[in-house]
Amino acid sequence: MKNFLIKTSLFSLLLLLIIVVGFILPVTPRASKSLLYAKIQKDSLLKNIDNPRIIFVGGSNLSFGINSQMIKDSIQLNPINTGIQASIGLQYMMDNTLKYIKEDDVIILAPEYDHFYGRFVFGSEALLRTIADIDYFDLIDLNTEQIKNTSNYILKYSFSKLKPTEYFGFEESDVYSVNSFNKYGDAYGHWNMQQQKFSAHDEILEEYNPNTIKLINDFRIELEKKGAILFITYPSFQSTSYNKNVKQIERVEKELIKNNFNILGTPERYKMPDTMMFNTPYHLLKKGVEYRTELLIEDIQESTKL
Amino acid sequence: MPVGISFYTFQTLSYSIDVYNRKLEPTKDFIAFAAFVSFFPQLVAGPIERATHLLPQFYKKRTFEYNKAVDGLRQILWGLFKKMVIADNAAQIANEIFNNSADYSGSTLVLGALFFTFQIYGDFSGYSDIAIGTSRLFGFDLMQNFNFPYFSRDIAEFWRRWHISLSTWFRDYLYIPLGGSRGGIWMKIQNTFIIFIVSGFWHGANWTFIIWGILNAIYFLPLLLLNKNRANTNTVAEGRYLPSLREFFQMGITFTLTVLAWVFFRAENIGHALSYLSTIFSKSLFTIPYHSGMKTPILLVLFFILIEWLGRENKFAIENLKNKFNPAIRWSFYLIIIILIGLYKGESQEFIYFQF
Numbered sequence: 001m002k003n004f005l006i007k008t009s010l011f012s013l014l015l016l017l018i019i020v021v022g023f024i025l026p027v028t029p030r031a032s033k034s035l036l037y038a039k040i041q042k043d044s045l046l047k048n049i050d051n052p053r054i055i056f057v058g059g060s061n062l063s064f065g066i067n068s069q070m071i072k073d074s075i076q077l078n079p080i081n082t083g084i085q086a087s088i089g090l091q092y093m094m095d096n097t098l099k100y101i102k103e104d105d106v107i108i109l110a111p112e113y114d115h116f117y118g119r120f121v122f123g124s125e126a127l128l129r130t131i132a133d134i135d136y137f138d139l140i141d142l143n144t145e146q147i148k149n150t151s152n153y154i155l156k157y158s159f160s161k162l163k164p165t166e167y168f169g170f171e172e173s174d175v176y177s178v179n180s181f182n183k184y185g186d187a188y189g190h191w192n193m194q195q196q197k198f199s200a201h202d203e204i205l206e207e208y209n210p211n212t213i214k215l216i217n218d219f220r221i222e223l224e225k226k227g228a229i230l231f232i233t234y235p236s237f238q239s240t241s242y243n244k245n246v247k248q249i250e251r252v253e254k255e256l257i258k259n260n261f262n263i264l265g266t267p268e269r270y271k272m273p274d275t276m277m278f279n280t281p282y283h284l285l286k287k288g289v290e291y292r293t294e295l296l297i298e299d300i301q302e303s304t305k306l
Numbered sequence: 307m308p309v310g311i312s313f314y315t316f317q318t319l320s321y322s323i324d325v326y327n328r329k330l331e332p333t334k335d336f337i338a339f340a341a342f343v344s345f346f347p348q349l350v351a352g353p354i355e356r357a358t359h360l361l362p363q364f365y366k367k368r369t370f371e372y373n374k375a376v377d378g379l380r381q382i383l384w385g386l387f388k389k390m391v392i393a394d395n396a397a398q399i400a401n402e403i404f405n406n407s408a409d410y411s412g413s414t415l416v417l418g419a420l421f422f423t424f425q426i427y428g429d430f431s432g433y434s435d436i437a438i439g440t441s442r443l444f445g446f447d448l449m450q451n452f453n454f455p456y457f458s459r460d461i462a463e464f465w466r467r468w469h470i471s472l473s474t475w476f477r478d479y480l481y482i483p484l485g486g487s488r489g490g491i492w493m494k495i496q497n498t499f500i501i502f503i504v505s506g507f508w509h510g511a512n513w514t515f516i517i518w519g520i521l522n523a524i525y526f527l528p529l530l531l532l533n534k535n536r537a538n539t540n541t542v543a544e545g546r547y548l549p550s551l552r553e554f555f556q557m558g559i560t561f562t563l564t565v566l567a568w569v570f571f572r573a574e575n576i577g578h579a580l581s582y583l584s585t586i587f588s589k590s591l592f593t594i595p596y597h598s599g600m601k602t603p604i605l606l607v608l609f610f611i612l613i614e615w616l617g618r619e620n621k622f623a624i625e626n627l628k629n630k631f632n633p634a635i636r637w638s639f640y641l642i643i644i645i646l647i648g649l650y651k652g653e654s655q656e657f658i659y660f661q662f
Contacts, residue, residue: 003372018645156649159649199406
């Protein structure tokens with residue numbers, strides 16, 4: 001028994017050492033070219049763009065879903081598109097944005113429907129990578145729920161730093177790269193591409209999560225304290241996927257209305273024809289981006305009288 | 307339905323039948339009996355133990371055995387790899403293809419069926435490995451449940467290697483009492499169909515399982531009638547690295563038949579299975595399959611097949627590491643497996659056999 005315990009302890013220590021070394025190794029060349037690494041650029045926009053500002057907060061339905069230049073031309077506010085990927089978690093997106101809010105900022109929050117179900121709002125692997133690749137000391141700021149979600153991926157994250165393909169022989173993606181964004185933060189690398197084959201979003205089967213509304217409400221309160229104003233818009237969502245999730249979407253709409261948020265449009269309005277989608281149920285082709293942006297401009301103008 | 311009901315029902319039935327047949331003395335030790343019925347590692351998905359094998363182990367005083375415990379850990383590690391890396395990754399692709407089969411070409415549907423084939427094997431045999439390994443840590447020996455079934459050279463051999471605890475249960479408590487292979491041709495045919503149909507029905511009240519059972523009976527019958535059902539009782543290519551050409555073709559045919567049967571097992575209903583198969587056997591079979599995101603899972607499955615092939619003469623693929631390699635190589639291998647699990651574990655899926 002003693003021999004067994006000694007050997008298993010030694011093996012565990014060796015494993016732990018590998019995990020720790022992997023974790024603290026600097027960001028790999030591949031990760032530094034990834035979409036998630038664009039957080040640095042987006043934070044810089046939040047920090048440096050002057051008033052008057054309109055800040056879009058959400059996942060890839062925003063990064064792959066709006067044309068900020070059109071917004072700037074129409075409503076004369078300086079747009080900042082902070083959208084990167086939904087799986088960073090809505091909570092982190094809101095917390096991170098709050099750090100950079102200035103007086104009179106207009107915030108347009110575009111949560112994805114998945115953020116209202118299960119634990120998606122707290123983020124997952126993308127959250128861990130976003131923080132750990134840039135500055136892992138920021139992990140201390142995560143709350144228990146976020147840590148619970150991200151801790152599942154610590155092994156994967158640490159071990160990924162040991163893969164040779166993280167250092168050699170990788171190709172930077174045209175679409176999902178740190179360099180895929182324009183000066184406002186819109187992903188535009190795919191604007192001249194054709195639709196790709198992808199599957200519709202499955203029906204959301206997770207339980208409705210009331211924490212999401214609570215977190216958005218807390219966000220609203222903090223924004224108001226800073227003299228900013230919050231609007232909520234619905235994500236552009238592929239028609240086929242929408243039809244599979246009508247009940248779940250109606251529930252989200254009902255809860256948002258019940259909580260008196262300033263809402264732009266309706267979910268139905270942002271239900272996008274399948275032909276306008278690029279490569280996921282939330283990502284739009286250029287014609288879809290333009291169509292969605294026009295809808296959004298109309299809704300913003302109507303609600304803000306800008 | 308309660309999780310694993312068919313497993314502990316069969317386990318308890320075997321006790322009752324053995325006592326009735328006077329093969330086993332009824333136990334007077336209630337704690338041992340309760341522990342036998344509810345032994346946690348194998349309670350929900352087997353292996354389905356016999357009272358004659360497991361019950362006496364509860365009477366004995368157990369002492370820690372180093373080799374058994376290390377073997378147990380090794381088997382748990384391999385089981386975790388099978389489940390978390392092979393089965394869970396394969397499941398994501400198989401689910402996507404089976405759930406949207408109308409959108410894909412025949413060649414892609416073949417990939418879907420292949421991924422399901424590895425999903426179900428990785429999932430179920432992975433669970434068995436974890437259960438057997440955990441039991442070994444506690445000093446208990448459970449029966450082997452899988453013996454590299456996809457390297458079988460005919461269907462009879464496949465059924466001696468797949469879900470062994472259920473196959474032998476049906477053999478001992480159904481097939482033999484029905485008369486087994488002792489009667490005439492019609493008796494053999496009847497008993498074969500009964501055992502395979504019941505086996506299908508055991509998985510659930512769905513026609514897809516029944517057809518899966520019937521299909522396997524059809525595969526099996528010619529071997530039985532020609533008296534070739536025990537032609538391959540040893541391990542394929544024993545003592546050699548590579549199979550002969552004949553063995554290779556035999557394995558290929560058996561594997562193909564198995565994959566086709568799994569389509570019925572996985573399909574939502576008979577109509578779905580038939581349309582799936584009709585797309586496979588169409589012109590689109592000869593197109594390039596949709597394979598986006600499949601490169602890594604395919605490489606992992608190939609790595610898995612290689613390790614299983616090299617370890618096929620053991621009870622589980624990496625059992626014999628201790629005899630072949632020094633500790634440094636062994637530890638490196640274990641670390642590689644753990645790193646592969648950490649890197650490539652798929653989205654967590656419930657064990658398939660929990661539903662049965």
